[in-house]
Amino acid sequence: MPFLNIKIYGIVQGVGFRPFVSRLADEHGILGNVCNKGPYVEVLAKGSQASLEAFLDGLRHRAPKRSTILNIDVAEQAISPSFSRFDIIESAKETGDIFVSPDIAICGKCKDELFDPENRRYLHPFINCTACGPRLTILDAMPYDRERTSMGEFPMCDACHEEYVSPASRRYDAQPVCCNDCGPEVYILDGEEQGADAIRRTRRTIASGGIVAIKGIGGFHLCCDAGNENAVRRLRERKHRPAKPFAVMLRDIEAVRRECFVEPGQEEILDGHQKPILLLQRRPEGSIAPSVAPGNPNIGILLPYAPVQLLLFDYPDGIAFPDALVMTSGNPSGAPICHTDQEAREALGAMCDCILSHNRRIRLRADDSVMGWLAGKPYMIRRSRGYAPLPFMLSRDYKGKVLAVGGELKNTFCLGSNHLFYTSPYIGDMTDLRTVLALKDSIQLMESLLENRPSVVACDLHPRYNTTGVAEELGLPLFPVQHHYAHILSCMAENDIHDTVIGVSFDGTGYGEDGTVWGGEILKADCGSYARLASIMPFCQAGGDKASREGWRIAASLLYDHCGKDRKRTERMARDLDLCTEQELSAQLFLLDHQLNCITSTSAGRLFDAVSAILGIKKASTFEGEASMQLEFSAESWKEGSRPLPSFPLRTAEDGRLLLPTFSLFQRILQHRLEGASVSLLARMFHEGLADQIRMACRRIRETEHLSAVALSGGVFQNQLLARLVRERLTADGFHVLTHSLLPPNDGGICLGQAVAAMHFINTKRSD
Numbered sequence: 001m002p003f004l005n006i007k008i009y010g011i012v013q014g015v016g017f018r019p020f021v022s023r024l025a026d027e028h029g030i031l032g033n034v035c036n037k038g039p040y041v042e043v044l045a046k047g048s049q050a051s052l053e054a055f056l057d058g059l060r061h062r063a064p065k066r067s068t069i070l071n072i073d074v075a076e077q078a079i080s081p082s083f084s085r086f087d088i089i090e091s092a093k094e095t096g097d098i099f100v101s102p103d104i105a106i107c108g109k110c111k112d113e114l115f116d117p118e119n120r121r122y123l124h125p126f127i128n129c130t131a132c133g134p135r136l137t138i139l140d141a142m143p144y145d146r147e148r149t150s151m152g153e154f155p156m157c158d159a160c161h162e163e164y165v166s167p168a169s170r171r172y173d174a175q176p177v178c179c180n181d182c183g184p185e186v187y188i189l190d191g192e193e194q195g196a197d198a199i200r201r202t203r204r205t206i207a208s209g210g211i212v213a214i215k216g217i218g219g220f221h222l223c224c225d226a227g228n229e230n231a232v233r234r235l236r237e238r239k240h241r242p243a244k245p246f247a248v249m250l251r252d253i254e255a256v257r258r259e260c261f262v263e264p265g266q267e268e269i270l271d272g273h274q275k276p277i278l279l280l281q282r283r284p285e286g287s288i289a290p291s292v293a294p295g296n297p298n299i300g301i302l303l304p305y306a307p308v309q310l311l312l313f314d315y316p317d318g319i320a321f322p323d324a325l326v327m328t329s330g331n332p333s334g335a336p337i338c339h340t341d342q343e344a345r346e347a348l349g350a351m352c353d354c355i356l357s358h359n360r361r362i363r364l365r366a367d368d369s370v371m372g373w374l375a376g377k378p379y380m381i382r383r384s385r386g387y388a389p390l391p392f393m394l395s396r397d398y399k400g401k402v403l404a405v406g407g408e409l410k411n412t413f414c415l416g417s418n419h420l421f422y423t424s425p426y427i428g429d430m431t432d433l434r435t436v437l438a439l440k441d442s443i444q445l446m447e448s449l450l451e452n453r454p455s456v457v458a459c460d461l462h463p464r465y466n467t468t469g470v471a472e473e474l475g476l477p478l479f480p481v482q483h484h485y486a487h488i489l490s491c492m493a494e495n496d497i498h499d500t501v502i503g504v505s506f507d508g509t510g511y512g513e514d515g516t517v518w519g520g521e522i523l524k525a526d527c528g529s530y531a532r533l534a535s536i537m538p539f540c541q542a543g544g545d546k547a548s549r550e551g552w553r554i555a556a557s558l559l560y561d562h563c564g565k566d567r568k569r570t571e572r573m574a575r576d577l578d579l580c581t582e583q584e585l586s587a588q589l590f591l592l593d594h595q596l597n598c599i600t601s602t603s604a605g606r607l608f609d610a611v612s613a614i615l616g617i618k619k620a621s622t623f624e625g626e627a628s629m630q631l632e633f634s635a636e637s638w639k640e641g642s643r644p645l646p647s648f649p650l651r652t653a654e655d656g657r658l659l660l661p662t663f664s665l666f667q668r669i670l671q672h673r674l675e676g677a678s679v680s681l682l683a684r685m686f687h688e689g690l691a692d693q694i695r696m697a698c699r700r701i702r703e704t705e706h707l708s709a710v711a712l713s714g715g716v717f718q719n720q721l722l723a724r725l726v727r728e729r730l731t732a733d734g735f736h737v738l739t740h741s742l743l744p745p746n747d748g749g750i751c752l753g754q755a756v757a758a759m760h761f762i763n764t765k766r767s768d
């Protein structure tokens with residue numbers, strides 16, 4: 001009888017792959033075994049020629065939906081061991097590419113069992129099966145086996161063990177399997193209640209307008225009735241978060257249709273096995289309280305993905321419970337999401353009325369992923385739970401291991417291993433020391449899970465970033481990568497493009513090679529180098545850090561230039577625009593006059609802030625990007641055609657790069673504003689004018705550089721209106737436009753670009 005050794009590479013761990021192989025083998029009368037080797041799954045298979053062929057065909061075409069097979073190696077062996085049946089055998093570790101499954105939302109079958117009074121897992125808050133449940137967040141080490149997860153502390157009862165070992169069961173080989181008898185337990189932290197009582201108290205508290213911190217899959221959420229304006233306001237006060245939108249978890253897809261406009265493709269994402277937060281346009285007649293997302297036409301919606309969240313909405317206790325819950329990350333402002341009882345007690349205790357926790361440890365934090373929608377596809381804003389750490393695969397023959405520590409805001413990091421690049425869950429903003437510690441811990445854990453010992457560490461060029469400090473401490477060769485170049489490399493890598501592109505990198509602020517602030521850049525980029533071919537018109541950014549939160553400061557600087565540095569005229573104009581107080585203006589002009597705390601800047605983000613300020617939309621931001629987001633919403637609300645703008649010519653800077661005439665655009669918007677034109681129309685004109693200028697610069701670069709692919713990246717492209725306008729224009733001009741989809745265009749995506757730069761460097765250096 002022929003005997004095959006089959007190696008299957010890809011996401012084949014923790015997704016029910018071995019049970020699938022075992023059932024398939026039984027179906028075809030195959031003898032042998034299957035084993036998790038870490039980097040791959042190995043199958044030894046003995047059977048007739050025909051049955052082996054059918055078996056291989058099944059492996060290729062009937063694998064579980066959540067697995068991703070990259071490659072199957074089949075070798076026929078002459079000497080065959082003797083087998084009497086087909087077994088799943090214990091994991092033996094080997095080295096090679098490693099795939100860790102992200103956490104998977106509860107599946108339909110488990111949901112049915114959860115609410116079936118006849119089922120022995122009726123109302124069990126930790127129900128899961130081979131196809132669903134936590135993965136990355138409970139993993140201590142690879143390969144993925146119960147003893148190396150947080151479930152190792154909970155020995156299976158006989159009934160669970162029976163399911164775990166029987167191939168016909170839905171829980172065959174499901175590592176986190178458990179039940180009401182043997183599983184973890186929910187409880188009110190520092191309270192009396194456990195199990196059912198704890199859930200009842202949580203429901204009662206929320207239904208009566210209270211706030212509860214709830215431990216989920218990747219961390220704690222703060223939770224209250226999203227239809228109760230008072231409750232939402234109280235949460236805002238306690239969290240010191242005046243305006244930044246909260247995400248809302250809705251009971252089911254019916255509730256989503258009632259509250260928001262939603263396309264079929266979006267429903268699929270909302271209800272899929274990843275269950276991210278999706279930004280949807282709210283219906284005017286919806287019941288969600290205004291304070292959930294003040295001044296925002298959209299709302300971040302998600303569906304329950306953990307069994308305990310389903311139990312919140314439905315429990316046989318007679319309590320009338322709302323359909324919509326605020327579900328916001330449970331963290332003190334700036335710090336990472338709380339993931340232990342200790343953290344929750346200290347940081348969230350004062351914000352909520354009680355804490356619903358449980359005793360299954362979270363090993364790695366994972367915030368909810370957040371996405372928008374662009375051109376019929378997801379447009380990632382925060383890539384975390386459900387997606388991390390799935391790797392990006394490049395079709396390049398890279399060899400080696402690198403670490404990239406990412407950016408300072410919205411930090412994520414990336415481990416590169418040959419052609420695979422694993423990006424981490426969301427870590428947070430590195431201005432907070434607690435987040436820096438979380439970054440160090442997470443790097444250590446991911447390095448050990450993925451068995452990655454990097455030889456080089458990539459970081460941002462900015463010498464004073466905390467991430468740069470973290471990179472330096474590792475004692476490895478450092479590879480600094482310019483911020484806007486990293487953005488473009490990320491977009492190229494996500495699209496698996498390796499040829500030279502025109503990179504439109506529009507962003508907040510990043511450290512430029514000439515020591516100035518960069519941010520609205522057009523680069524010529526390939527994997528090894530870049531050149532700055534164009535930028536927006538430089539302006540003076542005065543006032544240090546404050547200038548990045550207070551757009552009126554940038555506006556004042558541009559007004560001053562517009563008035564030919566005439567103080568009196570500037571003051572008059574600022575008064576007409578109600579830009580700031582006289583005192584504030586005079587302090588700002590003093591800085592500009594004496595070039596104090598002033599830096600030359602081409603930040604596109606700051607330009608948006610300045611326009612938002614002169615239009616009276618938002619003069620300062622209470623959270624990153626607020627002013628430019630409001631400018632985008634205002635532009636989106638303009639439904640009557642735009643007014644044409646004159647085509648201002650491109651200019652040339654001293655270093656030879658092209659300058660987009662953004663200052664002329666600003667002046668024109670300003671002039672119309674002073675004449676009393678509609679704010680929304682002007683917001684719209686600004687977006688269109690900028691998109692026109694980007695198109696003009698790309699056309700000019702195509703003539704001289706003969707490049708036809710354009711990559712769009714940087715935080716400014718989180719602005720979906722701008723992304724759409726630029727994309728449409730460039731596509732119409734015959735450019736091949738590359739955009740992000742599953743990696744954020746903002747700083748949460750730059751770790752991939754940094755990692756690719758470092759990987760490319762060690763590979764080209766080696767061949768020199």
Ligand SMILES: [Zn+2]
Nearest residue numbers: 107110129132
């Ligand atoms: Zn399930």
Ligand SMILES: [Zn+2]
Nearest residue numbers: 157160179182
């Ligand atoms: Zn059990």
